Amino acid sequence: MPAHQRSAALAPFVATLSPYELGPGSAGVHRGLPSSTMSITIPETDSLEIAWLGRPGSRKRFRAVVAGLHLDAAELRQEGGTRGVWLTLSPLGAGALLGIPASALSGHVADLADVAPAMAYLPEQLAACRSWPQRRALVEGALIAGRARHEENTGGQELRATLAALSGSTRVQEAARLLGCSRRHLSGTVRTVLGVTPKEYQRLLRFEAARGGLVAAARAGTASLAAVAAASGFADQAHLTREWRAMAGCTPTEWLRAEGLAARGPSGRGGASR
Structure with a gap:
């Protein structure tokens, strides 16, 4: 199936499908933010260690991981290689491609091999791919096969x-x-x-809107928390900052700085106020 046909067939179910790079060196660390989608992270080599922030003893290691909708942040650490493929599934995609409701993993993570045994081969085969088009085709092919197995769960x-x-x-x-x-x-x-409850789902949507607004504003060199807060549905800048502290474990400015976005902009002088 040509690439454009695969992408079109998966469009209602897959929100994001992209390569990732956690950082230079042999170990990469990333803060996983609260999300209204399910995510699948597949390292090309070695495994992935995940710990929920604020949950002592939650650190676990996975060869590839599926995460449900969550209102808390997590720390992702990958040793021995920091690249892989990351995708997010809409609530529709959870049933259509994995054969489970999104609620099955809400607030939790599980190994991909346990959730979708037919996809257990993906990490090893991804490591053998030589280019991103090859890796994308491999993952899309696995998802298309999953859709065929779980057609009755597409719901709609x-x-x-x-x-x-x-x-x-x-x-x-x-x-x-x-x-x-x-x-x-x-x-x-x-x-x-x-x-999650309807109110919690709306909270996640508001958080994600703010995250997108922060990134867009920082890249344009016009980042203003007050403007992002208003555009994302928060009462004010203080409300936005409180929610980020509660859900992400840091302020918006701290997150932008950690992501290398706080000083970006057309002139290189852009920034974000706290």
Whole structure:
């Protein structure tokens, strides 16, 4: 199947599919931020160590890892090689490609081989690929095969409508009204499918909007937390900073600095205020 056909077939289910580089040297560390999607991280070599920030004793090692929706940050450490492939799945993609509801891994991580045994070969075969197009084709082929195995789990209209209503509303009650159901019914549906409450899902969406806004503003050299907060649905800059401390374990400015974005901009003098 040509690349464009594979991508089109996966478009409703895969939000992101890209290579990653954790940093120079033999060990790379990355802060995994809260997310409204499921993610799959596949190192090219060695394994990946993950620890939830603020959860003592949570450090575990995985050959490749699947993470559910989560409201906490995690530390990802990869020894012996710092490259790999990272992809995120929409809630629809969890059932369509992996055969499980997103709620099955909410707030947790698991080895890819345990969640999708048919994909257990991916780390070794990725290491043998010589280029990104080859690696992308390998992963997309595995996902297409997963879709064929779990076609009955694609689900669709009701979940799409539910997520759209929550994304387009700032209040859960308003989303329930748009869907023509009670708030209690909406809460039950979202918990069953996503493993989080509707309010928590909206919190994740707001956080992700702020993350995207921070990156875009920093790269343009116009980063302003007040402007990002307003555009992302936060009450004010202080609200944004409190949420980032609670969910990411750092301030937005600290995160931008760690990502190497705090000083970027057209003139090289851009920055972000705390």
